[in-house]
Amino acid sequence: MSRSTCLQQESGALREEKEDSIRRCLAGERDSSVDLWHLRELALTKGGLVHAELRKRAWPILVGLNNDERVT
Numbered sequence: 001m002s003r004s005t006c007l008q009q010e011s012g013a014l015r016e017e018k019e020d021s022i023r024r025c026l027a028g029e030r031d032s033s034v035d036l037w038h039l040r041e042l043a044l045t046k047g048g049l050v051h052a053e054l055r056k057r058a059w060p061i062l063v064g065l066n067n068d069e070r071v072t
Contacts, residue, residue, distance in 0.1 A: 022054050
């Protein structure tokens with residue numbers, strides 16, 4: 001296996017791990033128990049909030065919109 005293939009696999013695993021962390025963090029969005037500091041940290045690290053689906057859920061929370069103000 002080439003070095004670039006190993007790096008791509010490692011990168012993919014890290015991305016999946018980060019996605020899982022974001023999803024776990026967002027799991028409390030219905031009852032407002034989201035860990036804002038952790039979500040903020042994830043948003044600021046390399047790769048940000050990973051993809052559009054997670055950004056669409058996370059940004060309204062990060063900017064302080066309540067459930068009634070969010071666009072779905």
